Amino acid sequence: MKFLKYFSIAAAALLAFSCQEVDKTYAAPAEEVENPVLNSHADIVVDEASLANNVTFTWSEVDYGYPAQVTYSLYVVYGEKEIQLGQSFTTSYTMTKEALNNILVDEKGLALEAGVTSMITLYVTSSISNNSADYIKKSETITLNVTTIAATTAPWIRRYIHVPGNHQGWAPDAAPILWETGEDSGKYEGLVYLVNAEDPTANVEFKFTQGPNWDVNLGGNVDAMNPGGDNIVIEAANSGAYWITVEAAEDFSTGSVKLKKAGAVNVIGSAVGGWEVANDLALTCTDVNGQVWSGVCDNCAGGEFKFRLTGGDFEANPWEMNWGGDMAHLVPGGDNCTTDLSGKVRFTINFRGDIPALAEDATNPSPIFATVAAE
Numbered sequence: 001m002k003f004l005k006y007f008s009i010a011a012a013a014l015l016a017f018s019c020q021e022v023d024k025t026y027a028a029p030a031e032e033v034e035n036p037v038l039n040s041h042a043d044i045v046v047d048e049a050s051l052a053n054n055v056t057f058t059w060s061e062v063d064y065g066y067p068a069q070v071t072y073s074l075y076v077v078y079g080e081k082e083i084q085l086g087q088s089f090t091t092s093y094t095m096t097k098e099a100l101n102n103i104l105v106d107e108k109g110l111a112l113e114a115g116v117t118s119m120i121t122l123y124v125t126s127s128i129s130n131n132s133a134d135y136i137k138k139s140e141t142i143t144l145n146v147t148t149i150a151a152t153t154a155p156w157i158r159r160y161i162h163v164p165g166n167h168q169g170w171a172p173d174a175a176p177i178l179w180e181t182g183e184d185s186g187k188y189e190g191l192v193y194l195v196n197a198e199d200p201t202a203n204v205e206f207k208f209t210q211g212p213n214w215d216v217n218l219g220g221n222v223d224a225m226n227p228g229g230d231n232i233v234i235e236a237a238n239s240g241a242y243w244i245t246v247e248a249a250e251d252f253s254t255g256s257v258k259l260k261k262a263g264a265v266n267v268i269g270s271a272v273g274g275w276e277v278a279n280d281l282a283l284t285c286t287d288v289n290g291q292v293w294s295g296v297c298d299n300c301a302g303g304e305f306k307f308r309l310t311g312g313d314f315e316a317n318p319w320e321m322n323w324g325g326d327m328a329h330l331v332p333g334g335d336n337c338t339t340d341l342s343g344k345v346r347f348t349i350n351f352r353g354d355i356p357a358l359a360e361d362a363t364n365p366s367p368i369f370a371t372v373a374a375e
Contacts, residue, residue: 271301
């Protein structure tokens, strides 16, 4: 009986193995898998009355030789720009005219001109989960005309928060600010001079406010700040210029802060004597609330230069935070700036930016700018 029992178990295992072998399937050779065919579509006219109407794109099913889950990706092209409209596990993709219109006219989308008719190109790809590029199949393109309107979504405008404290008189409406680093990122950064304005030998205390008032503010533990929390304190011996990074919840209900002290804000480059550390031109904070650092080079030779933070937490890597490029909107790691001025020349960098102009600029340029002027 034991023999029959073990025989039955072995037979069952063999049968299960055989079933697994039968069920095991493989994709057909890649060259035998046909490309999807994106079906033609009528021209699309978007207007205020039809924003809620759906637009559906369809294509043929792709057979990979076994019942695989196929992912289809729909792309749209205009000029040199190309974006993905969406993905589907079926042979169609549906979106509202409003959603399509906003993607097409958005500067980060295809940047089509609103209020005119433009010809766009579409195609669809299919793929399976075997990670082989050979199995990504692309359809022929189709073209159609689309008439757009202005985007119905409000453009993102770079936000900022305030840093009031005893370094500037506890006045949120005039305090230094930190600018948001990306679209709705909740991450804010900036350079702030933290020295007790009433007594430089005393500790610095400060907080972060969402607006130019005390209605919503964060303080307390730097790793988990809370609304109305205690002042954040820096001992007098450690006061100075700090690169501050705050990450905050959308409603400012919690947040964290990282502080990196800079020994100096400098200009370096051939314009001020060369690219060696010894030639750094140290700038002085001339406006705490305005977040301005300025200094004079007595023998500027003209040429290239950049701004950077050195010393303190940047001692090991003085190029960690540096700015260049267009002096109206300096960017981290940007190209070298240039000046034709020589002799006694003042270099100034502003980390606050032109708030009124930036508050209306949906292109969200860098708020940091610089000036170079003869003394």
